[in-house]
Amino acid sequence: MSLAPRAVLVHRTTEYEELLARHGTHGQAAFFLSSRGRSIEEVRLRHERGRQALAEVAAAVPLQWRQARVERADLDRFLFGPEDVVVVVGQDGLVANAAKYLAGQPVVGIDTDPGRNPGVLVRHRVADARALLASAERTGADELTMVEAVTDDAQRLLALNEIYLGPPGHQTARYTLGLPGAQAASEAQASSGVLVGTGTGATGWLRSLWQQRSSALRLPAPTDPRLAWFVREAWPSPTTGTTRVEGVLGPGESLRLTVESDRLVAFGDGMESDALELTWGQTVRVGVSATALRLVG
Template sequence: MSIEYAIIVKNKTRLEALIERFNTKSQAKFYIERLRGDFHDYEIEDEIFHDSLNSLQSQLSKVIKHKIVDRTYLPSYIFSDKNVIVTIGQDGLVANTAKYSQSRPIVAVNPDKGRYDGILLPFDTTNFIGGVESVLSNNYQSRKVNFAEARLNDGQRLLAFNDLFIGASSHISARYKLSFNESTEEQSSSGIIVSTQAGSTGWLSSVFNMAYGVAGLFEKNITPKHPKLKDDQLLFAVREPFKSIRTQTDIAIGMINNKNSLRIESLMPTGGIIFSDGIESDFLQFNSGTIATIGIANETANLVRI
């Protein structure tokens, strides 16, 4: 099937989000400068992004028809087999888009190489068109990335490119029953993080930083080691587990692969939640009676490479 449209996925810049919040640019500027912030940096960032976006659109228009989709509409947007997806923004935008792409090719563009590291952004506005053309000719190289999956006992499911969070929607302790590798225990904690290979250097790394920091206070000369996951592995970590008469802390961390899974039963009457990749607005309710099975999804992200 031939590609007919390029779908450009973008996010609002910080300046656009401020103007949306305060109605005008002048009011946004007053707010930031009153707090002694550097409003000029917001302006520079916005200008560079829109210069990159304009360049991207101009080049695409010579090759293929295109339209823009804002990140906020991704959960309800249905991509077609006739689409090539072009993201322009930070790495997180690639993660958010990949969940809804259904393995369609993604050309990820870094709009500001002086501001974003771009671990997931192999292209910029000087070379991305080559990536698009390779997809149009069906002669492209890509990196396949596995998703984590949370599947509920009512059939609902949620994918994660970087990580899943299972816990409470506020800063109260989450209560649940956790089963892993033939062991089961009731727990109370700040929630569970499940990380993919792609996300292992992000949120999950903060758990290890905290653990080594605490251990280092009592034990000197500890060399921090962060996990290096394979593409077919997930790592889960329980945040701040609390031991009591009813709750245990023996299952604090574990590796999930294609041969096992993590099972979590909610013990929270209300306020239980599962969300992925830091997007709390796209979530599954996780209240009493709900059982979540966490494993590796069948779907993969399809990231075009140079």
């Protein structure tokens, strides 16, 4: 007998809860914010809207389904199953946080604060949750391209928006960059890091680099099986070059980076706490992942 679907509700600790954890009581948190010209009432109301939305989505799960909840900080310890329907209740960034731990499960994004969130990935309202869950396994989903980094010792990192490779602080990263195909010649570089991103990430950090240098590259769309990459602040010297600082990767192509510093890191979607540690002589390849995010439209 096959298992009934399981709705996994992904949420995150609210700002109000974080304030209470830090300051102990509502009054102390209110005093802290007022000393900085902010009112705690706005924060408390957002907290209540978010918690009410989570409760309403939980109540909309079909009765015959199983149900689980996972907070963002616990995603790396949660075991998702192939029969799961993942319901992200919160902000766009929370979808990206969950995506790297999935393997093709459908994802429904529920916006808890319409008008405050862009709603690019959390596309639906709380009132739509019941109908969406009832049809989630049959409804068509957008296959959003993801990016992955694989090291020469088989460590793997997956991201929905972008992967950053570079120094953990403000030092200079030193490495050799190898390009695919006809551009296969490598170049020794010194920079503040390399960013490789998807079409989903092309609305954020990736776009800021693209605009900053007035690049002529055509950024990918979220479902395009292409990635764009940029080297940040490449430094010319007698031993390091700046001729290979941007490009596009297609299916089967990868950017190759060989570390020539004591320590570099690779992390995805801004999650520095979940980074790969890269040491001298180690090689990492970054390219289009075979795994895509199935986002229910």
